[in-house]
Amino acid sequence: MKRVFTTFLLLFILGLIVNTQSFAQAIKKVVKPKTRILFLLDCSGSMLTTFDNSNRMAVAKRVMYSIIDSLENYPEVEYGLRLFGSESPLTSNDCKDSKLEVPIKTKNRDIVKQKIEAINPKGITPIAYSLLQSADDFPYTTSEKRNILILITDGIESCKGDPCAVSLKMQKQGLILKPFIIGLGSTPEFEKAFSCMGKYYDATNEKSFKKILENVVNQVVSATSVQINLLDINDKPTETNIGITLEDAVSEKVRYNFIHTLNSRGAPDTLIIDQVNTYNLLVHTTPSVEKRNFELQAGVHNTISLNAPQGNLMIKIAGADNRIIQSVIYDQTGKILISVQDESLSEKLLVGKYKVEVLTLPKTTIEAVEISQSKTTTLTIPTAGLITILNTDAVPVFASIYTENGRELNWVADLTGNITTETFSLQPGKYRLVYRNRSAKKSDSTKEFSFGIISGGSISFKL
């Protein structure tokens, strides 16, 4: 029994190694931006408390040495060290006791180890202040970068700062990605205090601490695989060839743009991406859909599913009549403008109901147009007819055209009223032209002309 387990464990570890290798390959391809890690280490007096047959500081030192050694495998990763509580004794209550011991750069192993070796814990815990200071620890660069902060602490903020607010603000400004926090000798209040600040891990002994820190660094330096399933109306991942954007959920900064692809087996292909971020997935359907605030797991194949069922809409004019007609697509309530579409083009829309206003004269309103999965809904608009209004002497007039629906006149268009010929392409129907000479003395010299328009027909009227 024990042997079987050991074998299994061995296989698992081997698997991890294989995985890491394949990730390492992927990293070169995907985790392009420069990675910079700032270790923020608690050196307050309480770090001398007994922990796992040793004390917290001694454990932290050993684990840090090991991690720093392993980072030698990633020579492109830059890192530095900031300490707090290392300078002033507890009694002096120094809330500015925070110091960048080793600035961030590559090839830092020896100096970082040296500084860690020399730590003599004594002070208090100014976490928020240290975070604020750390903003300047990451050297300014215009190129893409990933600024990672790893906080190792055995106590919560003791200087009235608000580490959560500071962290969130810095993330939003894109100064840092979501920080990692490893708590030693936690009390029940740790979880609450740190989970709003970043990804919080509770280390209960030296072994778990080491594992956690390794895992964190692994997350930072490696990528993970993810497959994005864009589901059709039957929850099958068949929707594809749509632009998708993965953005950091906190800063809403774009991390990746892809055009979604199905592989040769017809399944969504695998994306290898950075797993440090909490993501929003934005799918550029019409209208767009999104999934907010999800994290990816390291070392496993992640599947993210989102409903994006689509159908097509085409708006046609029954016969060619030389007009360029656009249509405006609104949501079903008619209050939200979704897109504008040219005639005779088949455009994709999310499955659902829409209100369509075809910009004919007068506009043609079509309510509750239904778009169904993978089908094309075609709206055919009647061909217009022409009316030419002649004003031979270009006598200035006020004139307007109305539809006569039932017994109601609805305004359609005004004439310019001072040119000799005006032509309107109107949808078939009953109309009335109402006009008056601008110089007429009385409003009862208003005249009217009722007319009908048929598709493809042409009439003229002399004012």
Next chain:
Amino acid sequence: MTIYRKIVFLFIINFAFYSAYSQSVKSDRANILFILDASGSMNDVWQSQKKFESAKKVLYQMMDTLNDKSNIQTAIRIFGHQTPRDQKDCKDSRLEIPFGKHTNLEIRNKIESLTPQGQTPIAYSLAQAALDFPKIAGVRNVIILISDGIENCEGDPCETSNTLQKNGIFYKPYIIGLGLNEAEKKMLDCVGKMYEVDDEKITAEIAKVVITSFLNPTSLQINLLNDFGKPTETDLNMTFYDHVSKDIRYNFYHKLTPTGFPDTLKVDAQITYDVVVHSLPPVKLENIKLTPGKHTSKGIDVGQGTLQVKITGLMKYNNLKILVHDKNNQLVNIQDINTAKKYLTDEYTLDVLTVPITHFSGVEIAQSAIKLIDIPAPGTLIVNSSKLGYTFVYSTDGARLKKVYTFNPNILRETLILQPGNYLVVYREKTNANSFETKERPIKINSSLTTNLIF
């Protein structure tokens, strides 16, 4: 069992065939048909004389007033005078004197020679009366009915009146009743406008009012008010609907006189109107009643300002439209670029159908002011791809990426007219590709300049 009521009515029913002759109402000419009740109960004594005598007095007073009017013709239809009551003749109704000028004497002679005796077929008489008028365009047809009884021939004058009003055959009639009880008043109220006669003095007054209502000019003035309550808005078309039948009666393009006042409209005084002013959006004022023989003035708030959306520089869009939405997101108008249009003073939301849509919210149109909105001239993006692919354009100027255009995946070269701004163009080959082969090109589009991209 027929119950006679102590009533004298006066029905005034104005017939005009507007559906055919919508201009006719501007005429001053009128044909007046009197319909006189000569049923048996007209012999009853009421207020110290026979009711028939009271009816005659009202009738003669009106006829005397009308006698010297050259634009008026009169005729009389009488019912209940030919057959005794006990025979219950419900078709006892006859046009005794047809239309003609100076028919006064003939009518008087006819009335003086008859004896009231029969039934009260009001609905039947109304239906017959419709045929009594000569079919001449441009003449107002008026009926004056004098009766002392509620319909007793199973006809329903109330329903007839309403049906005919709705069909545009005649307008709300006037009714003058003598000694009506409450139930009778209520019953007749739906037939038309009713006047009650209590004594002779009032009889004379009613005659005057009734005659005045169609003889004297009744005029209407519509004041199109600006935001300061001044009637300075004008040159808008107004459609007048019959409030009852909903028929279109008139269109008037509003006019201010040279002295700056809204001019006077000659409209049929007996109609209640709903007026729609075709501003953007339109404004409706319902239930406009005119006072016969008087000038009526009505104000409608239509303060306007002007909106103009311009593109400076090269206008490359074909047929660029602006959607103008009101505060409730209702589409008010589709305006063309580089044109000016008046709107009611309010806040509007504009969507200029550029790529991407140029959106303006809270656009305030103020009284008499011109709101000028300038759209920068677009640039051009030409995308060439060596292989067919999917190409999308995202705007990067907002907080988040927003797709603004999808290129046709079936052509290798496409030209897009695009507003100035920052964009990201993403491309991926159509076949034999994977997501990682998605290419991204950030671009900046400048007015009137062309950007070329090759994938």
